[in-house]
Amino acid sequence: MSPERRCASTPAVTSSGTRSMSEPTVKMSPTEGVEMRVQVDERVCQGHTLCAMVAPDLFTLRDEDGHSEANDGGRIASGQEQAANSAISSCPERAIQMIEG
Numbered sequence: 001m002s003p004e005r006r007c008a009s010t011p012a013v014t015s016s017g018t019r020s021m022s023e024p025t026v027k028m029s030p031t032e033g034v035e036m037r038v039q040v041d042e043r044v045c046q047g048h049t050l051c052a053m054v055a056p057d058l059f060t061l062r063d064e065d066g067h068s069e070a071n072d073g074g075r076i077a078s079g080q081e082q083a084a085n086s087a088i089s090s091c092p093e094r095a096i097q098m099i100e101g
């Protein structure tokens, strides 16, 4: 299983071949003064629910299929940046992106 498609509970394989339980290295910092949004790639989301558990103010799971949708058009309000990064890091499918706008 490649690191890009692993479950969040599966340890990452490092370049040295050892396993690490650290979070994926998704580090995105909103630039000050630039409005940022999160978006969920519906083709990739598998409904693992982790994003909504980590950041319930940012994501809602659809009743019909359990897949995630970003609330409020994905707008990240002031103070929600850490929650957005945590949700991105928690998604085992890498379905969440942070974009400008």
Ligand code: SF4
Pocket: 040, 044, 045, 046, 047, 048, 049, 050, 051, 052, 066, 067, 068, 090, 091, 092, 093, 094, 095, 096
């Ligand atoms: S965006 Fe990722 S963590 Fe959220 S429900 Fe979809 S697959 Fe799961």
